[in-house]
Amino acid sequence: MNVLKSHFRVTIATLASCGVSHREIARRTGVDRKTIRRYVRLANSPGVATGSEPIVVENPPPRPPAPGSVPSACEPHRPWIEEQVGLGRNAQSIYQDLIEAREFRHGYNSVKRFVARLKFRDPERFDVLEFLPAEEAQVDLGRGAPILRRGQFRRPYLFVMTLKYSGKCFRKVAWKMDQEIWARLHEEAFRSFGGCVVYVVLDNLKQGVIRPDIYEPELNLIYAEMLRHYGVVADPCRVADPDRKGSVENAIRHTQSTALKGRKFEAIEEQNQWLAHWEERWAAPRIHGRKKRQVLELFREEQPLLRSLPTEGFRYFKPGVRTVDDAGLVQIEGTYYAALPARLGSRVQIRVYPEEVEIYDLSGQVLRRHGKSARKGQFVLEEQDRIFNPSRESARLLGKAACIGPKTAELAQILFARLGRPGQRALYGLTNLPRTYSCAEIEAVCTRFVGAGCYSYAAIRRALERQAAISRAPALELTQEAPEIRSISEYQSFWEDNSRHPEEEVDAHVSC
Numbered sequence: 001m002n003v004l005k006s007h008f009r010v011t012i013a014t015l016a017s018c019g020v021s022h023r024e025i026a027r028r029t030g031v032d033r034k035t036i037r038r039y040v041r042l043a044n045s046p047g048v049a050t051g052s053e054p055i056v057v058e059n060p061p062p063r064p065p066a067p068g069s070v071p072s073a074c075e076p077h078r079p080w081i082e083e084q085v086g087l088g089r090n091a092q093s094i095y096q097d098l099i100e101a102r103e104f105r106h107g108y109n110s111v112k113r114f115v116a117r118l119k120f121r122d123p124e125r126f127d128v129l130e131f132l133p134a135e136e137a138q139v140d141l142g143r144g145a146p147i148l149r150r151g152q153f154r155r156p157y158l159f160v161m162t163l164k165y166s167g168k169c170f171r172k173v174a175w176k177m178d179q180e181i182w183a184r185l186h187e188e189a190f191r192s193f194g195g196c197v198v199y200v201v202l203d204n205l206k207q208g209v210i211r212p213d214i215y216e217p218e219l220n221l222i223y224a225e226m227l228r229h230y231g232v233v234a235d236p237c238r239v240a241d242p243d244r245k246g247s248v249e250n251a252i253r254h255t256q257s258t259a260l261k262g263r264k265f266e267a268i269e270e271q272n273q274w275l276a277h278w279e280e281r282w283a284a285p286r287i288h289g290r291k292k293r294q295v296l297e298l299f300r301e302e303q304p305l306l307r308s309l310p311t312e313g314f315r316y317f318k319p320g321v322r323t324v325d326d327a328g329l330v331q332i333e334g335t336y337y338a339a340l341p342a343r344l345g346s347r348v349q350i351r352v353y354p355e356e357v358e359i360y361d362l363s364g365q366v367l368r369r370h371g372k373s374a375r376k377g378q379f380v381l382e383e384q385d386r387i388f389n390p391s392r393e394s395a396r397l398l399g400k401a402a403c404i405g406p407k408t409a410e411l412a413q414i415l416f417a418r419l420g421r422p423g424q425r426a427l428y429g430l431t432n433l434p435r436t437y438s439c440a441e442i443e444a445v446c447t448r449f450v451g452a453g454c455y456s457y458a459a460i461r462r463a464l465e466r467q468a469a470i471s472r473a474p475a476l477e478l479t480q481e482a483p484e485i486r487s488i489s490e491y492q493s494f495w496e497d498n499s500r501h502p503e504e505e506v507d508a509h510v511s512c
């Protein structure tokens with residue numbers, strides 16, 4: 001027969017005398033109901049049963065005096081103790097100084113109780129955070145149930161997004177949690193809810209926040225662009241302030257303690273299937289502890305108010321930073337892309353999509369967009385991005401010659417065919433002649449030289465110079481007076497002195 005200790009017997013007899021049921025006594029004491037029934041019967045019987053000990057009802061020990069009813073032995077030293085507590089010292093160090101410096105003759109427990117009363121603070125009051133339907137969602141990470149991976153059970157990341165108004169949750173586990181997966185899980189949660197909220201409250205996790213700041217936190221680029229695509233605003237909590245997102249904190253604990261506690265899975269897909277089933281079968285139909293309504297009923301009210309989803313999903317990319325080289329290019333995955341008009345030596349941001357590459361300046365302005373190259377080592381350059389190259393420059397010069405005229409183009413082709421790339425200098429001179437002469441003049445000279453079989457840029461230039469000199473020479477004017485011309489009067493007197501009649505000239509000749 002089991003014999004209970006005296007304090008159990010006294011407790012059972014006291015509770016039974018107060019009318020407490022045997023079931024309640026068993027719950028409080030942990031003693032079997034059959035044993036309780038036997039000891040209650042023995043306590044009510046006048047004699048003592050054979051083989052059992054008499055039940056002696058003991059008086060309980062006196063209660064200690066109520067706190068504050070008796071002055072503390074530390075009261076005379078209150079100012080000094082308060083000063084030490086303000087310095088952050090603990091009760092043990094204060095007690096030691098009281099013994100050595102202040103002739104304290106009482107125990108350590110007295111000091112400990114006194115210091116505890118000085119450190120006591122009234123509980124901090126917290127506000128109840130209420131939001132409109134479809135206004136806010138909260139996200140956080142935890143650890144899922146163990147999954148067999150490579151011969152060992154490992155715990156994956158548990159992602160949970162909770163709608164603040166209804167308490168509806170999206171849960172999924174993943175082995176890796178980088179920036180892209182973090183953003184993809186948000187996108188998947190929005191689509192599972194059938195819409196977007198206005199704000200997403202998150203912790204200062206590195207997957208979402210690069211630099212925590214109470215005034216202007218810096219988000220990861222992929223996460224920020226994904227939220228902008230869906231029209232959602234991120235609202236990171238203050239550092240070490242988990243109460244701001246208490247709904248998702250409770251959802252994490254609820255998931256771990258109820259859905260996943262004591263479970264193990266063979267694959268990560270199996271755990272995700274179980275979480276989806278558990279949400280639909282148990283979590284969504286439950287009665288919300290604070291709102292006293294079914295979560296699914298609240299979600300039916302909230303879902304029509306969610307913002308509509310965009311028709312296309314977010315295009316994910318790989319971000320990066322590159323330096324523009326001295327050719328105006330940036331190297332991305334082994335291929336060179338033009339970054340002009342970015343300054344040489346400056347740093348630019350890049351976004352690598354599956355089929356496209358985008359280059360931005362540090363302010364976020366788009367500089368260039370290129371189709372993604374299929375092989376490494378290729379140079380992706382537009383014609384306007386290129387500088388001098390002999391083969392491309394020859395084609396350009398021949399095109400300029402054709403704009404002057406057909407005979408000029410024929411002469412340019414003959415020069416390039418005879419001289420090759422060294423003949424580009426002659427082509428430069430020929431195509432620069434329109435700066436000085438008209439195209440008609442150049443074309444006329446080239447026509448004569450091609451007909452004569454003369455193919456020389458220098459000869460063409462000299463011919464144009466002579467033609468221009470002739471056209472610029474002033475016209476000669478006849479004049480009657482000049483230093484080298486005699487006066488007309490001199491000619492007149494000469495003719496008068498030397499002129500004679502013909503008869504006089506004959507008579508003079510005969511007489512002679």
